[in-house]
Amino acid sequence: MKILGIDAATKAAGVAIADETGVLAENWLNNGKTHSQSLLPLLDSLLKNANIPWADIQGIAVTIGPGSFTGLRIGLATVQGLAQVLDLxxxxxxxxxxxxxxxxxxxxxxCPILDARKNEVYTAMYRYEAGRMTRLSPYQAVTPEKLVTELLVLKEKVTFLGDGVPVYQEFILDRMKEKAVFAPASHNLLHGAQVALLGLSKFQRGQETSIFEIKPFYLRPSEAEVKWVKTHGEVCL
Known part of the structure; x- marks a missing residue:
């Protein structure tokens, strides 16, 4: 089955198509423009250049977060619109x-780290074993100081990647010394191909959802929610 993968949750906008044979096509753009400007043109050129009609797409995978609150809303709104029109x-x-x-x-x-601003990173720990990536820890939003303290206890080498690396690499190296390894810069940004492949795996396991149930995974309250709680004393739903 051909799965369309879409990422608008991070700095780069990425789209890709994958099936059981692997990645069929991918478009990726990191030009600083808002994803509302770049996402649909990326999708249009992806399908045209790959010569794959919309009728061949059997499901859509999308990043739900954590990441940019604005980017998440753009990505999810785009996918919900497409899925409703195409009945996917x-x-x-x-x-x-x-x-x-x-x-x-x-x-x-x-250890992927995404810059969460406010001196925090979104992160989790993983290990590649038995031919697959396994998550070892909960998703969390933490300060770099707390993350490094937790990692030093493990006394293992840790490979970091993500858009948080350019921001905190110097600090991590200073604290972790030779225990810190950094992926090549080309690996720091998320790619639509990985979203499509993970989505394909989910569809194969029957882990799909409806457009009305898919929700953003913010990991921490948005600025609007924080202000609402300060003003009203309760969470805005």
């Missing part, structure tokens, strides 16, 4: 899971 099932993919997939075969612990 959808599957949500966690950004950190997709980012970790950039490093198959790496023997160290793998």
């Amino acid at each position: 099932p959808v599957a949500g993919v966690v950004t950190l899971d997709a980012l970790a997939e950039n490093l198959p075969g790496v023997p160290n612990l793998i």
Whole structure:
């Protein structure tokens, strides 16, 4: 089955198509423009260049977060519109899971870090074993200081990747010394191909959902929710 993967949750907008044979096509753009400007043109050129009609797409996978609140809303709204018009099932993919997939075969612990602003990173720990990526810890939003403290206890080499690396690499190196390894810069941004492949795996396991049930995974409250709680004393639903 051909699955369309879409990522608008991170700095780069990415789209791809994959099936059981692997990745069939991919478009990826990191030009600083808002994803509302770039996502649909990327999709249009992807299908045209791959000569794949919409009728051949059997499901859509999309990153649900954590990541940019604005990007998440753009990505999910785009997917919900497409899925409704085309009557397609959808599957949500966690950004950190997709980012970790950039490093198959790496023997160290793998730690994707996304810049969450406010001196925090979105992160989780992974290990590639038995031919698959396994998550070892909960998803969390933490300060770099807390993350490094937790990792030093493990006394293992850790390979970092993600858009948080350029922001915190110097700090991590200073604290972890030779225990810190950094992926090539080309691996720091999430790719639609990983979203499509993880989505394909979910569809094969029957883990699809409806467009009305898929929701963003923010991991921490948005700025609007924080302000609402301060004003009203309760969570805005």
